[in-house]
Amino acid sequence: MKIIDPINVKTFDLKEAISTMLGARLQLGQTLYFTFQTxxxxxxxxxxxxxxxxxxxxxxxxRMSRRSLSRSYRVxxxxxxxxxxxxxxxxxxxxxxxxxxAECRNIMALTRREIIVQICDRIEAGDxxxxxxxxxxxxxxxxxxxxxxxxxxxxxxxxxLADMKMDFRLVNSxxxxxxxxxxxxxxxxxxxxxxxxxxxDKPEPE
Numbered sequence: 001m002k003i004i005d006p007i008n009v010k011t012f013d014l015k016e017a018i019s020t021m022l023g024a025r026l027q028l029g030q031t032l033y034f035t036f037q038t039x040x041x042x043x044x045x046x047x048x049x050x051x052x053x054x055x056x057x058x059x060x061x062x063r064m065s066r067r068s069l070s071r072s073y074r075v076x077x078x079x080x081x082x083x084x085x086x087x088x089x090x091x092x093x094x095x096x097x098x099x100x101x102a103e104c105r106n107i108m109a110l111t112r113r114e115i116i117v118q119i120c121d122r123i124e125a126g127d128x129x130x131x132x133x134x135x136x137x138x139x140x141x142x143x144x145x146x147x148x149x150x151x152x153x154x155x156x157x158x159x160x161l162a163d164m165k166m167d168f169r170l171v172n173s174x175x176x177x178x179x180x181x182x183x184x185x186x187x188x189x190x191x192x193x194x195x196x197x198x199x200x201d202k203p204e205p206e
Contacts, residue, residue: 039053
């Protein structure tokens, strides 16, 4: 239905406010993800599991259930980190739809990426949430029963791209640790190569 109204809503901050509201749980997942990674990275011996970390957070914020925290974490990890989407790409999608895609078992990042693109296309086409959700449930059920087999090279490439997206300073992906530094022999610079004679050098006695 087309509504004719003299008010131009684009002049207000509604779009920014709605984007902030829709992306709030993604922002929460982002904060949880990087906090968890930072805590474990800075610890020398004992490292927290994700369940332990979320349990501590839920005790500190009892109004947030551990399931809600876990869902925010998983959606960010599997759709942003693993699939390569930016948060702004996902802000117009209902969070429940994203959580269904993120929590579906037996599907890989490439398949999740394709499903999210299909959801965006259906939103652009004007389909309702109920229509998209019904179609999505059928698609995910079929994928759980018969998950697509992806070549290992595709999975490895996805892993490397995700690593680089999270840290542009990386030279080597975590999938491929850097090679060991070669150890040079002590006589490396005296392996039978002719000596360079400089002006003023005295000849060595025979």
